[in-house]
Amino acid sequence: MQSFTPFLVVAVALIDADGRVLVQQRPPGKPMADLWEFPGGKVESGETPEAALVRELEEELGIRTHESCLAPATFASAPLENKHLLLLLYVCRKWEGMPEARHATALQWVRPAQMYALDMPPADLPLIGILDALI
Numbered sequence: 001m002q003s004f005t006p007f008l009v010v011a012v013a014l015i016d017a018d019g020r021v022l023v024q025q026r027p028p029g030k031p032m033a034d035l036w037e038f039p040g041g042k043v044e045s046g047e048t049p050e051a052a053l054v055r056e057l058e059e060e061l062g063i064r065t066h067e068s069c070l071a072p073a074t075f076a077s078a079p080l081e082n083k084h085l086l087l088l089l090y091v092c093r094k095w096e097g098m099p100e101a102r103h104a105t106a107l108q109w110v111r112p113a114q115m116y117a118l119d120m121p122p123a124d125l126p127l128i129g130i131l132d133a134l135i
């Protein structure tokens with residue numbers, strides 16, 4: 001049997017009033033540089049997934065939201081290097097502030113169908129159709 005080391009990541013589809021979703025481009029020098037992803041990151045030890053996401057949104061985009069505004073949407077499960085990625089994807093429609101690219105190279109608002117034309121991490125591909133059906 002293959003060994004399983006879970007690597008827990010949280011991410012969010014921020015949805016605007018037009019039903020578009022925010023994606024950000026990973027900066028050079030990081031693994032998967034230049035790919036477009038959902039904002040989020042690793043869950044630190046001792047942190048709940050929701051607290052991690054609230055923290056990541058403040059750090060990466062400078063926006064504030066509340067755990068009660070994060071609705072669980074779907075998840076991805078995929079091998080990643082020598083680990084196994086479990087990515088919990090939430091949906092959020094309510095936050096304060098204007099997202100700015102504090103860590104990412106760029107941000108863009110896209111409809112789920114437009115995501116198929118973007119280079120995204122392989123684990124994200126199954127999430128697009130689910131997101132499209134959800135919003």
Ligand SMILES: Nc1nc2c([nH]c(=O)n2[C@@H]2O[C@H](COP(=O)(O)OP(=O)(O)OP(=O)(O)O)[C@@H](O)[C@H]2O)c(=O)[nH]1
Nearest residue numbers: 009010011031032037038039040041042087121123124
């Ligand atoms: N945020 C995010 N990470 C994703 C997505 N899809 C995906 O495979 N990942 C992977 O999940 C991991 C997230 O780690 P990260 O390095 O971005 O997390 P972080 O913000 O805590 O990074 P840091 O080490 O700079 O603090 C990366 O290996 C990334 O490639 C996604 O849609 N959003």
